[in-house]
Amino acid sequence: MKKTLLAVAMASAVLAIPSHAQDAAPAATPAPAPATPAAPPKLPEIMKPETTATLRAAQKEWQVAVGKEVNVAKMLELYTKFQFSPDLQPKLKEIFGTERPFAIQRVAGGPKGQINYVGGLAPYTYLQGNGTDFSWTEMALKLSTDKAGRALNTDSTWPSLMVTRPGGSLSINDIGMTTRAVYGADNVGYGTALIKVGSVVVRDSAPGSSEIKEAMRFEGIEGKSDVRRRGAMAEIIYSNSVKAIVFGDERVERSNFAMHITNVPVKALADLTRQLRDQQGADMENEAEKKRTLKTMTDFGKRMVTAGATLFIDDISAAYHGNVASLKGRVSFQKVVEADFSNFNALMKKIVAHFEVRVPVALVRDVARVFAGKSVDPSLPDAAKQIDAGADAVVSMVVGKTVSGGFGVVVQDELRTVIDIKDGKVTVNGKAIEVPAGVLNSLKAKPAPQAVPQPAPQPAQ
Known part of the structure; x- marks a missing residue:
């Protein structure tokens, strides 16, 4: 609409x-x-x-x-x-x-x-x-x-x-x-x-x-x-x-x-x-x-x-609820030549990207409470406890698996991670990640049109 x-x-x-x-x-x-x-x-x-x-x-x-x-x-x-x-x-x-x-x-x-x-x-x-x-x-x-x-x-x-x-x-x-x-x-x-x-x-x-x-x-x-x-x-x-x-x-x-x-x-x-x-x-x-x-x-x-x-x-x-999730970063390409545009794999290997992600643990809990609340009957006498328990379970799973898996750290009650892409390799918090072949194939088969921000108003000529 x-x-x-x-x-x-x-x-x-x-x-x-x-x-x-x-x-x-x-x-x-x-x-x-x-x-x-x-x-x-x-x-x-x-x-x-x-x-x-x-x-x-x-x-x-x-x-x-x-x-x-x-x-x-x-x-x-x-x-x-x-x-x-x-x-x-x-x-x-x-x-x-x-x-x-x-x-x-x-x-x-x-x-x-x-x-x-x-x-x-x-x-x-x-x-x-x-x-x-x-x-x-x-x-x-x-x-x-x-x-x-x-x-x-x-x-x-x-x-x-x-x-x-x-x-x-x-x-x-x-x-x-x-x-x-x-x-x-x-x-x-x-x-x-x-x-x-x-x-x-x-x-x-x-x-x-x-x-x-x-x-x-x-x-x-x-x-x-x-x-x-x-x-x-x-x-x-x-x-x-x-x-x-x-x-x-x-x-x-x-x-x-x-x-x-x-x-x-x-x-x-x-x-x-x-x-x-x-x-x-x-x-x-x-x-x-x-x-x-x-x-x-x-x-x-x-x-x-x-x-x-x-x-x-x-x-x-x-x-x-007063908690801010954020992402910052940059994306560029290393020495791309015209031939790279007809070679998908070669072009992907020239991407150089760095992202910093921060998500407060409190934000994870608040969002989890919303979803937990939708699955609990509010008329139950212990509805509030069930919602809290559901939210805590989600926080433990998300934060626990992220930290224990080496994909992020908790600093000042904030879940933080760094994502890097270089030479066709992806690392999350320094840990190498294998990108599923299906994802790459889907990108190769249907490349998304480039979203290029437009300049300020230009005269029609």
């Missing part, structure tokens, strides 16, 4: 900021916390095919209008006069309540040399007719650039956006997004993109009941991306955090994910920007476009690896 709403928001943003939002998508996507004990309910159909087709058509019409223009000031001015085709206008009006969604206009004022625009989207309810509807309050948008057309600053606020369906809903509240980017001669944008969301709330009703109750809530979501140039190389920084995750009677106080990638060739970023720009202007079917995008991103990933890029996991952590 979360992905559905985000897809709608992103599709809308494409119309709002002349194609810049596509590359800002990671920053505009408030990622949920790492694995939670429950997941929002899935919907059979979020956007009907006609809605998706209309949004794609609108995006393509704007891309054709932009052509090869790279000057932000000229693109913004062009958008103030841009009209969608007569065939598309009534379809857009059905979805957004207007034929020109996210219209902007130039306004006076501001620092000398700065060109300012304001715009937004009026409140509206879109009834799709497939059981899933969308409604939102007024969205306000401010944009500015300089006379050279090399800077882009955006500020937007959106009080609420809601998806409703029979028996449930999802709402995103207090949305704010800010971007600050400066584009170089190679049209790569360097700067930051920040999004804050007050809350994301999932509501559902039990089978056969008309009463809708809150099923899950995310509070205080914040996502940030930052791209910095350092000579011939660039650094990509990404983080997201959630202040609280509530599901049923349980509450995770916070979750955090922060990482950065160093030694990213600026030339590779420039080529990526150009290739995605050229693809935007190409007339391709959906599947062909997906395949081309995957190839473009895979090639970019290969160039980062061969250039010696290193992924640093600065912080993956979550707090429960």
Whole structure:
């Protein structure tokens, strides 16, 4: 359900900021916390095919209008006069309540040399007719650039956006997004993109009941991306955090994910920007476009690896009952050459990784109590004792086997271990681990697409 709403928001943003939002998508996507004990309910159909087709058509019409223009000031001015085709206008009006969604206009004022625009989207309810509807309050948008057309600053606020369906809903509240980017001669944008969301709330009703109750809530979501140039190389920084995750009677106080990638060739970023720009202007079917995008991103990933890029996991952590479990580490490759990408085993042997994991014993006990409580009848007179005994048994098993097996140590009531990967070998707390052949074969048969953090907003060209 979360992905559905985000897809709608992103599709809308494409119309709002002349194609810049596509590359800002990671920053505009408030990622949920790492694995939670429950997941929002899935919907059979979020956007009907006609809605998706209309949004794609609108995006393509704007891309054709932009052509090869790279000057932000000229693109913004062009958008103030841009009209969608007569065939598309009534379809857009059905979805957004207007034929020109996210219209902007130039306004006076501001620092000398700065060109300012304001715009937004009026409140509206879109009834799709497939059981899933969308409604939102007024969205306000401010944009500015300089006379050279090399800077882009955006500020937007959106009080609420809601998806409703029979028996449930999802709402995103207090949305704010800010971007600050400066584009170089190679049209790569360097700067930051920040999004804050007050809350994301999932509501559902039990089978056969008309009463809708809150099923899950995310509070205080914040996502940030930052791209910095350092000579011939660039650094990509990404983080997201959630202040609280509530599901049923349980509450995770916070979750955090922060990482950065160093030694990213600026030339590779420039080529990526150009290739995605050229693809935007190409007339391709959906599947062909997906395949081309995957190839473009895979090639970019290969160039980062061969250039010696290193992924640093600065912080993956979550707090429960005041106890924090965390992971930190780094991943890189040793002297990879082009031939390695066609030799899975050779590539795996060049991975160099180091991870540090810390889990408070108290956290293991608290989680164990939750699961033990689900298997004990609360009406029993000794229910509390049974739950405690079950939790203690789990702690003894997890901590005992980890320590006695040499896979970790307990320091200050915290279970700690170090995982290293080098020369195709894996060690946990210094002890060699044999990776099952089935795991390697599954990776070899179905390699996962590389997840490459996106730069700050790039201009469509």
